[in-house]
Amino acid sequence: MITAHELRTAFWRKSSYSNGEGGNCIEVADGFPGVVPxxxxxxxxxxxxxxxxxxxxxxxxxxxxxxxTVF
Structure with a gap:
């Protein structure tokens, strides 16, 4: 189980395809075996x-x- 502290201190990254326009981006955190936050x-x-x-x-x-399909 991932703790709230781990998520607060995780290194979050955006997709390299994110251009910063529109704000429709997600971020993922690496380093959690078996799961992707x-x-x-x-x-x-x-x-x-x-x-x-x-x-x-x-x-x-x-x-x-x-x-x-993206809406």
Whole structure:
């Protein structure tokens, strides 16, 4: 389980594809075995979601392939 302290002190990064316009960015934190914490970059003190690493990898692959529709 990830603690709130770990999330507050984690190194968060945005996608290299983020251009800073519109503020529709997420950030992820590395260094948590088996999980990928994700948060809204506009609300760094807000909640974070933690996804199983394999599920996150599948999601990223689908995005890169263009298999998901963005609204």
């Amino acid at each position: 994700v948060r809204d970059s506009k609300d760094p003190d807000g909640p974070a979601l933690a996804f199983p690493a394999d599920s996150w990898a599948s999601f990223v692959t689908a995005v890169r392939r263009g298999a998901l």
